[in-house]
Amino acid sequence: MTVAGRVPSPSRLLPTLILAVVAFQVTLTMVTPALPAIGAGLGADPGALGRAQALYAIAGAVATVALPLSDRFGRRNALLLALVTGAAGSLLSALASGPGLFTAGRVLHGIGVIALPLATLVIHRHVPEQRFGRALGWLGMVSLGVSGADTLLAGWLADTYGHRILFWIMLAVQIVAAVAVVLVLPAETLDRTVHPDASGMTVLALGVGSLLTGISFSQSSGWTSPLVLGTVLAGLLLLAVFPAVERGVERRGRQPLARLRHLRSRSTWPLLLVPVFGMGALAGLAYFIVPLYAQHPGGLGLSATEYALFIGVPAAVLVVPCAPLAGMLAPRIGWTRVLVLGMAVMTAAAIALTATLPILIAVIVFAAPLGACFFGITGTAANGLSVLLSPRENPAFLPGMLQCSIAVGGAVGFSVAASVLTGLGTGQAAFTVAAGVLAGMTVLALIAATLVPSPETAPSKAASAR
16 A cells, blocks of 8 residues: 555644544543433433443444554545544434434444544654654644543533534534545555455454443343343354464465464553553543542532533643653653553552542542543553554554554443442442442553563564564
């Protein structure tokens, strides 16, 4: 795959890619402060909201499995597809009169998660190596939205006009981003000799989707229900046969989605475990437990506007300096060290938040570092490592798997949080237990981060070079 048109300058390319990432991020950051308003407007309880959020993440996980298709059909075309699908999701969500249509809209929104790995791959192709880390930092800067302005606006609009206007705003942003991509990103000359591993992608996508669907429905149906047992067992079976499918692809002389030696490598599995546990904790805490608890009459009793102002905005503002700083430091002190640093601070903040949940000022102080550290520091380092550690013969492998792991983590985090509240109610003890379980996931993510090798010593890169 080569570029057919003139390559744009970084001054035009980077803002366009940032806008495309923002078009996805607002589907998360603008929904979070409005969750109680959405529930009230659609007649949805916390279980229904948690299920919609989990399916949003599941759709993202399935979409990222298909990221290698962009090797054949082009990064630009894939990015446009993500934006158009997100726009359709915004339209459905704006028109929804009940939880069902809203959930369908969230599923379409989730597909847009591929915007970030696509942007990362485009940057790595067109931006000079010495500016790669800094460019990733700028992308990471908007990983929590537009410096908190979107979160604050969403809270005020939800309080004043209801939740529907939020989705009309998202639709407008997605349309503008799609137009910018068409005008700025160069058309690509597609290599029709590239044949992505369709069988591997299908088995992995169905396995991940089935497993996570079962987990997400366990909160309402119970683990012994036929639906939950069937989807979980089907997912585990598909994931179990995935290595055999890949061996078959490799024996036929085709490029598999994942070579088994890469899956076993320390360059792969520890890096993928970091977002599974880290994003799980972040999604459950920052995007579900905290906004519900903060606006619950028995919790902090804030309005949506107050939640956005006191809790949502500080996190988004904090990520602004963290992400570019991480991007500048990573090439100098080591990508893995920055990865570990971000998870260490996030872990400390999650534990402190759990211990001080009933105290407003403590929630304000400890909630802000969660998203800023994960997306701004750990996320910036992880995105860079996914490109630098990915096998040379399959550059989209780790970026796609990393975003799949982030989406998997989100689905698990939403499901865990919603399951605790469904089982224990919405009292103080239930919120504290849920926060404690999610804080424990950050510890697991920190351990995984310490096992990620540096790009210079990564065994998979050495193997690829031979």
